[in-house]
Amino acid sequence: MTAALQLNDKGDLQRFLAEHYEKELLRLVVVGSVDDGKSTLIGRLLYECNGLFEDQVAAVKRASAGEEIDFSLFTDGLRAEREQGITIDVAYRYFSTRRRKVIVADTPGHIQYTRNMATGASTADAAVILVDARLGILPQTRRHAYIASLLGIPYLAVSINKMDLMDFDPAVYARLTKEFDAFASTLGFEQVRYFPISARGGDNITQPSGRTPWHDGETLLGWLESLPHQRRLDGAPFRFPVQYVLRPNLDYRGFAGQIASGTVRVGDEVVVFPSKRRTHIAAIDTFDGSLGEASAPSSVTLRLADEVDVSRGDLIAHAEKPPVALQYLEAMLVWFGEERLDTSRRYLVKHTSKYVPAHVEQVLWRKDLEALSEVPAESLSLNDIGKVRLVCKRPLICDPYTENRKTGAFIVVDPLTNDTVAAGMILGAAGEAGDQEARSLISAEERRARLGQSGAVILLTGTPEVQTLAPRLERALFDQGRHVVTVRGDAENALALAEAGLLAILYTPFRRRGWGCGINSAAPVSPGWSWIPPTSWSAR
Known part of the structure; x- marks a missing residue:
């Protein structure tokens, strides 16, 4: 890597690996609109946190057009991304600091790839959203912030990027933070933090910048290291979706999958859903051997104490905290x-x-x-x-x-x-x-496919002669192959029959008080009657 590790003996290596294993993990997503500098910011973090190999740095230096390193090339690996200067696919990168390990997702900013952004943000513990200091808060910036809050991300860093192009004007920073804060205050984030940065110049990313004396000096990396750990779901209810049934021989039946949340121990009472059969955990098996307990997100095979019918798609949970x-x-x-x-x-x-x-x-x-x-x-x-x-x-x-x-x-x-x-x-x-x-x-689509027609209400109103018109109309429609029935005066019954896919002829000599029919596309086919879709009825 760019900064070589000086490990003198095997003991140093073991200590280093043990310390690395004990570091807390943070899943981070970087979002924002097109060309806000997301890939450049991530490339800068990787470069300054020694998260790159020397050959990667050399290749990007050769690919960079000018003398300065184009940090976006560390993440934008697709040819189309380099040609257009945008991020298309979600790129995951890894680096480590003194306190924690970080998995960072670089997500697209283009509105066409919002689906990719939501995918990258779905597992994140914290988000960094970039705002171009020249362009301000854009509709896509709002959309990404709302999706981040919707996905349950508790911590958000708002990085006002390209401040070097605005001469690090504190008035620009104050205006944008005030505008975004009015929007973010309604979204339910636990914490929102603001940073004036330059991803290309490195200001306030890993080191405080002398060009922002009006800022409190906290860096983006320092904020990431200070966040509480979010991924330990020790107190969450146990949930185990079954992915595969293992039956290698007559003496073994195991149910393989990944623990979605919580902890399970041998002997725990569990319930299998949807059958709701109760049993106990007989064993927890892994490739390396059996365990006494396992927690999310471990992938394990569970064996049950009783012969219970369990298939892919079933879910095993603790009996005292069922879903x-x-x-x-x-x-x-x-x-x-x-x-x-x-x-x-x-x-x-x-x-x-x-x-x-x-x-x-x-x-x-x-x-x-x-x-x-x-x-x-x-x-x-x-x-x-x-x-x-x-x-x-x-x-x-x-x-x-x-x-x-x-x-x-x-x-x-x-x-x-x-x-x-x-x-x-x-x-x-x-x-x-x-x-x-x-x-x-049964959906309306299924009823149409089975009956060959859409349900509707045929409303006959006016003089008492409609009493003789209704059966003649019913006969004519039936001879045409329609599924039809006549109802006298009961609007509720007619509506129910129409929702079941039938043509319901509703007749009454006088219009029933209290009912209105919004005839939105029904020109009378014959004097005195109209074709009323059931969805257009409204009680008044």
């Missing part, structure tokens, strides 16, 4: 798909180690990142963030995202293209438990 089973749930979605969210389509939800068919029943609202308001929406487009009501074919064994980032997160997959179209964070159950049991498990 929840949700089939109807509310979640936050970050939409990645090029095509808009279609509430009539079925998607696949990938949660822990299993796929579940699901559909979005309703978009509750979409987040306006400029006004920080929740605006009504019927769908979500590329890079939109919104709250939805999700209906799954089988219950998800999960926890709210705020309590467990592993079992509270999921992705949405388009089954036709196999593309990941959204990332989701579970908020909790949708409505009351009784409402969940009463909801149908």
Whole structure:
């Protein structure tokens, strides 16, 4: 590496390795808009923290156009990235300081690659967001900050970059920090810290800068070293999604996977979900031998004391702190798909180690990142963030995202293209438990495919002669191959039949008081009746 380690004997090497092993781990993500200097900042950290090999430094020096090192080349490794001067893929780099080890993710700033940014931020303990001092707070800056808070990242460093191009003017720094602070104060970060930096010049990154005497002197690296350790989930409930069933011979049956959270010990009472069968942990096996206990994020094989039917996708948890089973749930979605969210389509939800068919029943609202308001929406487009009501074919064994980032997160997959179209964070159950049991498990799309028609209400009103018109209309539609039924005066019953996929002829000599029908696309087909989609009914 750029700074050689002087290890005199085997004992020095062992001590060095032991100290390195004991250092706390910090997962860091660097975000921001296009050309804010994210890759340059990370390259500077790697260079000054001795996180590079000598041949890497030599290669980048040769590739740099001028005499100065282009630090962005340490992370932007794709040819397209170097040609365009932008980050496309998430690049993970590693360096070590005196106090801790750091895994840093360099994420794209381009709006087209917001999905990559969310991927890189999903496992982070802290985030650094860069703001170009020349351009100020941009819409993409707000979007990335909101996604970081949505993903549960507690600590945020706001680095006002390229201050050298603004002559390190303290008024520029004060204006941008005030503007961002007004935005960030509503996002729920535990701590937000501001730094005036120059990634190219190295100011206030690892060493205090003499060009910012008005700054308190704290550096970005010093702040990273001072953060409390976040990844120890010793007190979290035990969660073990089963990834694979091992059956090498008749005498061995083990369930392999990665511990998502918590700690498990031999003899612990556990419950297997969704069957809810209780048993005990008989053994914890690894490649190196059996263990008495294991904690997240270890990958282990569990053997159970009883013969319990367990398959891939099941979840093993402690009996005293079980997860929840949700089939109807509310979640936050970050939409990645090029095509808009279609509430009539079925998607696949990938949660822990299993796929579940699901559909979005309703978009509750979409987040306006400029006004920080929740605006009504019927769908979500590329890079939109919104709250939805999700209906799954089988219950998800999960926890709210705020309590467990592993079992509270999921992705949405388009089954036709196999593309990941959204990332989701579970908020909790949708409505009351009784409402969940009463909801149908059959989607409107499935009913259309089975019946060959969409459900609707045909409303007949006016003179008493509609009483004779209704059966004639029912006969005519039935002879045309339609699934149709006649209802007299009961609007609730007609609506229920329409939601089941039938054509419900609702007739009454006089319009029923208290009901209104919003006829948005229904021109009368015949005098006295109209075609009313069930979704247009509204009680007044």
